[in-house]
Amino acid sequence: MASIGQRNRLQYIILGLLNQRPQTGYDLAKAFENEIGEFWQAQHSQIYPLLRRMEDAGEITHEDTVAGEKLAKKQYTLTPSGHDKLVDWVSEPSPELTPSKDEFILKLYFIKTDKDPRIQPMLREQLRLHQTQLDHLEGRLKTVFPTDAVKQQAYGHYLILDHAIERERDYVAWLSKYLTD
Amino acid sequence: MASIGQRNRLQYIILGLLNQRPQTGYDLAKAFENEIGEFWQAQHSQIYPLLRRMEDAGEITHEDTVAGEKLAKKQYTLTPSGHDKLVDWVSEPSPELTPSKDEFILKLYFIKTDKDPRIQPMLREQLRLHQTQLDHLEGRLKTVFPTDAVKQQAYGHYLILDHAIERERDYVAWLSKYLTD
DNA sequence: TAACACATGTAAACGGTTACATGATTAA
DNA sequence: TTAATCATGTAACCGTTTACATGTGTTA
The missing domain is CATH 1.10.287 (Helix Hairpins)
Incomplete structure (x- = not known):
């Protein structure tokens, strides 16, 4: 079981995005260029390995699909455990004031x-x-x-x-x- | 000559603090707990190695002093080159909007x-x-x-x-x- | 004399960015 | 057919945090 540090907030964003609808790593990376990009940024090179670790940890699963002739996609979905983790995170206090780094x-x-x-x-x-x-x-x-x-x-x-x-x-x-x- | 990446902003803060007055690494670390801590944070474990690299790069120099019987201190000062670098940095445009990570x-x-x-x-x-x-x-x-x-x-x-x-x-x-x- | 502050360092791990690498599909 | 977009991955590097490690000076 891969352990993911408690302070890694990207994982929670991914859980939250997958809770909205099942998505591929590519879709998630796009989300960081669009609306969520105002608040957080992440590149695909960070997303793909994290998806692997989150799947190993049992928080998400994927289904292989093929678009067109042979373009492989991995559609990720929350597991019940992943959903619980998301709910827990949102419900926890957020007592930290992060400096703005302007x-x-x-x-x-x-x-x-x-x-x-x-x-x-x-x-x-x-x-x-x-x-x-x-x-x-x-x-x-x-x-x-x-x-x-x-x-x-x-x-x-x-x-x-x-x-x-x-x-x-x-x-x-x-x-x-x-x-x- | 050690090269220090352009995006490393901690080095500029250190240049700015040393421009106010010569200080030790310990003093600098304290400054991040006090007033500058509202805007930037750094631990001594990041400061000491950076001071070494900045000295190697010719931006700062240090003078060894002894407090009491034998407590060694390194008092760091800006070189003219370090002062120039600070002035250049402040004068450059700051066109980046950093997401707040709240x-x-x-x-x-x-x-x-x-x-x-x-x-x-x-x-x-x-x-x-x-x-x-x-x-x-x-x-x-x-x-x-x-x-x-x-x-x-x-x-x-x-x-x-x-x-x-x-x-x-x-x-x-x-x-x-x-x-x- | 014990606790706290002063003072300097290193090591390991982590989060994030940039670059490298490959291949498929779609639209101009 | 060629450029842009879709899609997935790895590698190297950098900045930051946490922990380890050591010793001195001051004050209660």
């Missing part, structure tokens, strides 16, 4: 005076970045959740999109506060 | 309906956490920057503390928006 913030820390000529260009660059991200997220909210009915079918997803939007909005407001033009 | 947000994503009984307790737990962090940061602002004069001596530090406070304030406001009691 490189711009890090650079700011080493600027001494408000007279430093680098500050304003840096703030402007970040404003552009976060404004773009804000526009992107607001667009996604409109396309992914056009009606209240859809919100109730993926309520958690709606919540975190709303959170991400407010975060960007506040970041933009904070940057504007210190921009002098 | 485990609570991740868990929310997998909750389907607004009727799920886990949502409210989760929101309450996070409210408590972020309220505590907000209180902590507001306390630090008052102790670290009691007057406007001090703000101007470490302006970047003041900015990022202000940013962190607004971030927590907004997080708390967002959580409260969805709390039903």
